[in-house]
Amino acid sequence: MMTNNASLLQRRSDAIPRGIGTALPVFAARARNAELWDVEDRRFIDFAAGIAVLNVGHCHPRVIEAARNQLEAFTHTAFQVAAYESYVALAERLNALAPIKGAAKTILFSTGAEAVENAIKIARKATGRSAVIAFSGGFHGRSFMAMALTGKTAPYKRGFGPLPGEVFHVPFPVSHQGVEVEHSLKALQQIFKADVAADEVAAIIIEPVQGEGGFHAAPPALLQALRTLCDEHGIVLIADEVQTGFARTGKLFGIEHSGVEPDLITVAKSLAGGFPLSGVIGRAAILDAIDPGGLGGTYAGSPLACVAALAVLDVIEDEGLCARAQLLGDSVSRQLQAFAARQDLRPLGHVRALGSMIAFDLLATRGGDEVDPVATQAVIKRAHALGLILLSCGAQGEAIRILFPLTIGDAVLAEGMALLEQALAPD
Structure with missing residues (x-):
């Protein structure tokens, strides 16, 4: 039987009720630390960590x-x-x-x-x-x-x-x-x-x-x-x-x-x-x-x-992960604030973080408080296409949350933030 994302999605549809959603239309094959590969061997940077389950990363050796x-x-x-x-x-x-x-x-x-x-x-x-x-x-x-x-x-x-x-x-x-x-x-x-x-x-x-x-x-x-x-x-x-x-x-x-x-x-x-x-x-x-x-x-x-x-x-x-969570959260928050100040990216704001529990909202107008959930979903979809796993949250699905493993390497984190920057560019 051919095993690729398309065939597995069809099998999923036939076998599993629609009441359980899945954020990405892909199937995982393997993962290490903050990286995941699907059944077609495509690599993703993981800014979801299994919905905050993998603070120590995928498959920590210990x-x-x-x-x-x-x-x-x-x-x-x-x-x-x-x-x-x-x-x-x-x-x-x-x-x-x-x-x-x-x-x-x-x-x-x-x-x-x-x-x-x-x-x-x-x-x-x-x-x-x-x-x-x-x-x-x-x-x-x-x-x-x-x-x-x-x-x-x-x-x-x-x-x-x-x-x-x-x-x-x-x-x-x-x-x-x-x-x-x-x-x-x-x-x-x-x-x-x-x-x-x-x-x-x-x-x-x-x-x-x-x-x-x-x-x-x-x-x-x-x-x-x-x-x-x-x-x-x-x-x-x-x-x-x-x-x-x-x-x-x-x-x-x-x-x-x-x-x-x-x-x-x-x-x-x-x-x-x-x-x-x-x-x-x-x-x-x-x-x-x-x-x-x-x-x-x-x-x-x-x-x-x-x-x-x-x-x-x-x-x-x-590994000092409490201190690392604060260090990484501070760094990513500064980058998000810089994104918010840019005119060439979608309007975003309400940047918030406690350690590395980080989120921001997509906004209807730059500098305003009204949120734009449609834009949020568009950014998440584009991030997925670029190879970055992101999730939304909030009463209207207006927020993008960032939940990378706390063990993420600096180079992989930088790569993930660069992909997020691309995803925030207007269509």
Whole structure:
């Protein structure tokens, strides 16, 4: 059977439902660090990193070695049947690294949505309450509670209802969209007055930087105010670090930029360098509120993923990836600001970055605030044609996000930015 992109696209169409989209019309054959080759041996520079999964790059040798060694020992027991040391060692490591004072514990799962679902379960059991507050523009996954928490209807929620109740949304502060921290806090107080009393709220969940919502960072003033409110009313503060975690923002966890300590942290994506692994890290007293058997999963905390995650944490530390994320983010932000000042490129603006979690918007008019999602998609399509993998995000798909592996070589990064510059040239 002939194997090329066209034939595989036809097979995909015939075999797989259209509800799952794919950004590029190509099929991967191999990848290393920040480069990917398709089945026709065409090379791409990867500024998506599997949607922030590959902070240590494709096939980091230390991750591959750890997984290979585990493969030769055993691949699965189910932790609930026969435990294994790598799960315990990883939990110990995460407990020590998390920005939580006092005793901490960690439970492992497989996906980000699974971690979010379980964080809400834990918060509800620990508090004896049921209501949850999330933010507009937030993304927490595609399972039912995660969908309810997600603050965007299409394509994530539309047509899938009814969704779980007692979930309330607060506007997320984005200055150029006219929403400031004071507006968010006022809306939160209005929810307490009109919809659910503060002492009936189990948890407030927030991304330190909104991912699908447009790479907007939560202002420290908002996070600090939420911490105060949660302390005052006995609410569990959950930091959803699925996309921001593991050096992406210049710190191991994105919330560390604010100095705020959450009660629970959900993690996934770059934790295991491409192997499916997620977790909930949190205050021991909260996690221990669940009776034995109330948490778990057949594949939760896979031994392959656990050893990969331990290797990832070693790489982040040994290769100084937090500092590198900040260095690269600063450099790319300066280049994007220079692009924004040029008259020979499409209008762009709202350049924003926390470490190497970087985004910008395509604009309808130069220097304005109105966005142009059609132009965004045109730039992404042209970048793909040039050999650069980019993704969009934002409420209207207006933003281009940049998520190269933090291990990317300087020459490859420069090549990728040159391709982005070409893609931004008007038609």
